Amino acid sequence: MNRRPARRVWRYVFALLMAIWVLGPFYFLLLVAVQSEADALRTPPVWLPKPDFSNFTTILSRAFDSGPAANPSDLIMPGLRNSAIVAVCVALANVVLGSAAGYAFARYRFPGSRTLPLALLGSQMVPAFALLIPFYTVLRNLALTNTLTGVIIADISITLPFTVYLLRAYFAGVPPEVERAARIDGASRWRVFSRVALPLATPGLISAGLFAFMVAWNDFVFAVVLNNQQSGILLQPAIAGLYNVREQSFGLMAAGSLISALPTVVIAVVTQRYLVRGLLSGAGKG
Template sequence: MTVAQYGAVAHTRPYLGKIGIRGRERLINAASYLLLLIAIAIVFFPLAWMLTVSVRPNIEVMRMPPTWLPQVFTLEGYRKIFASPRYLLVFANTMMVSLVVTALSLLLGAMAAYALARFKFAGQRAVLMFLITTQMFPLVLLCIPYFRIFITLGLYDTRTSLIVVYLTFTLPFCILMLRSYFINIPRDIEEAAMVDGCSRLGAIFRTLVPMSYPAFIGAGLYTFLLAWNEFLFAVVLIESWENRVLTMAIYSLMAEFVTDWNTMMAFSVLASLPLVMAFIFLQKFMVQGMTAGALTS
């Protein structure tokens, strides 16, 4: 091999190395996208089946082999829901309970989170450990104690009982999430506002709250999802149709011998729409709020 040929080969080696690195990166990216597509298909499969069952008659649901597209298209399930006053009342109850729980969780959680983030006091670490412990406690063990408490207080079969119970497991989460976000905001901003004449409360509302809107949106969305989808305590504490929520109404459509799958899936589609729309438009704020302060103590 001549000197010129050796120099040409040596010159092409870095180029070949770059091609190899780029090829591996493209292969990794292709594998990642393939896994994401598989995950999306797995997640959307039950949603797509729920939607297609909601627009077909019950006789087609049990047909073997099943088909994706309905042979007879019908909106009978949706008509039954919108024509029934008690079903519409169920939607109103669920929305009211979820919004009240979300508002109270954010209001009370923000005040407690600010105190834990800005002040030092005796027992602070014990309070934090207690809040963390509440997130690990099995909620099913609380059904009987809650049932007896609300029977004694005369709050059984009321929407107030659901609001109080939901707050017990949404409020600790909001406190922990908002505290982690408040810690990352420098104290100097509030102190500067107080030097300019603001009270502490005014400094909080003028500086801290506007800067923490991703955390408030994330915590609020998570709280709303929990209250909207909760089933266990609703079954234990609610009996009458006037106070029932969506999960109970959907469950009531299941019978021992005959199940109205068409109406049940239509109910499920309508119940999922607010959550899907909220998550589509607010998911980036939820991710920001839940990841902020993840490394703080």
Template sequence: MTAAANRARLAKRIGVRALRTGIVLALLAWVLLPFYFLLLVALTSRADSLRTPPRWIPAMDFGSFQQIFDSAFSGAPPSNPSDLIVPGMQNSAVVAVCVAALNIVIAATAGYAFARFRFPGSRAMPGLMLGSQLVPVFALVVPFYVMLHSMDLDDTRTGVIIAHLGFTVPFSVWMMRAYFNGIPVEVDRAAMIDGCTRWQVFARVVLPLARPGIISVGLFSFMVSWNDFLFALVLNSRTDAMLIQPAISGLYNVREQSFGIMAAGTLLAALPTMLLALVSQRFLVRGLTSGVGKV
């Protein structure tokens, strides 16, 4: 009886593990197959991309990527949507880096103030800032456009940066406040007993301890800014300042569509945020979860 019971338990464990493995593999296929097809179309010729049935492992063809980069660095003015992909990536990189840097500075200082000082509204304002994230972005487009147009900042990268700060800073401040709340206040007091001023405590003691949170804020704001489509489209119509997401959408509006260039442009647009997420995954998870119980 004991041997039979052990065999039954072993069979049950194997069945449970097989079920878990099957679920994980199914989820991986659900997530990775679209990227595989995107890569497949980007690295095949036009004839192979229209082939029926498709080749699962076709001959490699980098013609789509070559066309994108050749048109970008030819020196000629843009004549078709594919010419705007590389300049769009450059503009998006400038905007996203500025948004990330400003988010880090604003969120670190404001988050520390909310975590360590008590003043009128110090408890209510973080909740209000977090609640502002519930406002649909569509409701913010017109106010931002009117404001930036009155300041002559529409159709500029500066205007897009201001708009992106408007809906990334509140969550970044809330995130940094939660992280600073997870750092014991005794650390500040010990540093002040040793002769540090409040600013020295913040810059030399607390900020190094909050590095995972700072990296998380930078990654979050960079990804949100890079992936934004609505504000980048509405607030900026100049081709020399166009960002990558509107540039990619332009590929789908031409009469003679090239699926290879569409896929190649989409891969180029997704590559920076994917690499950042993979390289900084450890810091991103730590920054988003640390201090969550002391919000």
């Protein structure tokens, strides 16, 4: 009896169930976003509604309007711009600082060169809530609360340890013979690092940058505690602000959530080849 067709059918069924599991919440968000408030709360739900994109137009209408916010939904587009600034800065800082530190840990031997990366990785076990008060105290003394700079510093502190550990593992997998050949040809240490090691570690750098970008983009705790000025509001607190004691705008919250998910989804799809390669390569060379 040939079991290959049956196995193939089960694979397709399993793939379909996994797709429903992953994409189901996004479809439900889309349903709520393109319905009126009354239809969104209807039981049973309307699975194929007549689309109404007024929630998206309400949010996107503030894209080029710099006037004061009259409604909570007016803060989503400014929050998106501020979150983009924070996430890009955090990603760039992680790539620059993490690549230098990871390369040093991978190529040089000094006191703590083996134990410090493990300590950095262990620091990721500390809950973010436990760091709120220390971060707030330090940044307040530096007059950096209610600024994007303070949030950027906090997010870098959270993401950089994992970036260093990941890039250390990736640089350790780069053949040292390639760098020795460049040194024999007269290249300086900096030239070897910038022209040889970094290009070979491109997948790892992209993975580290995407990790830092996504953490900073989706940050809520530090964005709320360290920055409560309306002018500098970030995206996740802006979306959460749509649910308050005066109104519960589920349609606007769903539309805002879809808009906030779109950049990370697009970036992940475009760079998925490098992302998977970088994470798998780094995971196997700890």
